[in-house]
Amino acid sequence: MNKSTPLREISSIMQMTPQGAGKITRKLETSMKGNIRHLPPQTVRELFEQRGFTYPKKNILFHCLKGGASKTTLAYNTAYRLSQLGAKVLLVDLDKQANATRSFEITQPERVFVDVVMGKCPLEETIAPISEFLDLVPSSFKNARIELELINKKQNPQTFYDKIFSTIRPKYDVVIFDLPPDLNHNTYLCSIYASTICIPTNPDEYSVMGMRMTLESIQGIQDEYKNLNQEVFIVWSKYDARERNSFHYITELKDVQNATIMPVVVRADATFKNAQAQKQSVFEFSKKSNAREDIDILAQELIGLRDFFAPKANA
Numbered sequence: 001m002n003k004s005t006p007l008r009e010i011s012s013i014m015q016m017t018p019q020g021a022g023k024i025t026r027k028l029e030t031s032m033k034g035n036i037r038h039l040p041p042q043t044v045r046e047l048f049e050q051r052g053f054t055y056p057k058k059n060i061l062f063h064c065l066k067g068g069a070s071k072t073t074l075a076y077n078t079a080y081r082l083s084q085l086g087a088k089v090l091l092v093d094l095d096k097q098a099n100a101t102r103s104f105e106i107t108q109p110e111r112v113f114v115d116v117v118m119g120k121c122p123l124e125e126t127i128a129p130i131s132e133f134l135d136l137v138p139s140s141f142k143n144a145r146i147e148l149e150l151i152n153k154k155q156n157p158q159t160f161y162d163k164i165f166s167t168i169r170p171k172y173d174v175v176i177f178d179l180p181p182d183l184n185h186n187t188y189l190c191s192i193y194a195s196t197i198c199i200p201t202n203p204d205e206y207s208v209m210g211m212r213m214t215l216e217s218i219q220g221i222q223d224e225y226k227n228l229n230q231e232v233f234i235v236w237s238k239y240d241a242r243e244r245n246s247f248h249y250i251t252e253l254k255d256v257q258n259a260t261i262m263p264v265v266v267r268a269d270a271t272f273k274n275a276q277a278q279k280q281s282v283f284e285f286s287k288k289s290n291a292r293e294d295i296d297i298l299a300q301e302l303i304g305l306r307d308f309f310a311p312k313a314n315a
């Protein structure tokens with residue numbers, strides 16, 4: 001999987017001209033595709049770090065009780081984009097539907113998360129390397145047993161995920177979890193491990209209801225464990241400017257507490273489905289699309305790149 005990024009996209013993140021960025025990358029590894037200069041993730045990382053940017057450590061959940069709200073689409077494409085931007089990423093598929101796993105053309109993984117829960121293997125043994133900066137903990141229908149296993153097992157909710165991830169966690173900057181559309185024991189334990197919870201929400205009645213229930217459950221967990229210190233975002237997805245309802249839901253949602261509305265709205269775009277059909281991320285599938293633009297901004301927001309490179313007002 002070739003995951004390099006056009007130089008002009010990186011120069012735009014750094015608020016530089018492509019010529020300026022070209023100069024400072026002269027001694028770094030780059031490649032040409034046609035006549036366009038591309039930067040591999042390692043070069044992007046070196047550039048950002050030279051400028052003083054530190055990749056944060058985050059455990060990011062894409063979580064919503066409502067089915068079909070865009071959890072997998074956002075988790076998969078954001079993981080891909082973050083790895084292009086030089087972050088070391090582990091994507092953890094916890095959904096027995098295994099949609100994220102199939103997007104990497106993995107159909108029958110030998111080991112999945114339930115094997116770890118059952119003590120059959122450590123997490124390391126489930127990991128499928130996707131590219132230099134992106135690994136996957138795959139899923140399969142076998143994960144349908146997770147709930148049963150958790151009920152039969154006594155565990156300390158505050159240390160359960162910590163223990164499972166402790167040996168591999170230092171290897172990654174960002175761990176992204178794609179959750180099933182459930183509120184169950186596993187999503188509860190995983191929510192305790194999260195530093196960032198993204199609730200993908202579509203501008204429609206049922207989806208907003210699902211988002212509110214998800215928020216309520218997160219609030220319950222935060223009331224139970226006062227030291228979690230999590231950021232919670234509502235991420236609008238499938239926004240269609242031509243639909244009156246789309247606009248209505250987005251502008252009317254003002255009364256949510258303890259959650260921030262992500263400043264980027266992911267627009268409805270057939271590129272997502274078309275890329276999925278080809279088992280590709282939107283970054284491989286299209287050179288220019290709304291999908292690509294919106295996920296790029298979402299990825300940057302999640303690791304603080306946009307804030308870091310934003311022009312600072314004169315003090």
Ligand SMILES: Nc1ncnc2c1ncn2[C@@H]1O[C@H](COP(=O)(O)OP(=O)(O)OP(=O)(O)O)[C@@H](O)[C@H]1O
Pocket residue numbers: 066067068069070071072073074095097099179180181237238239266267268269270272273276
């Ligand atoms: N912004 C978008 N624009 C257009 N289509 C989208 C968008 N986001 C997701 N989709 C499509 O909506 C469908 C459901 O998305 P997805 O599988 O990501 O949802 P999910 O929340 O993971 O579902 P589940 O709850 O079943 O896990 C997919 O076909 C996907 O391609």
Ligand SMILES: [Mg+2]
Pocket residue numbers: 071072073095099178179180
């Ligand atoms: Mg899904």
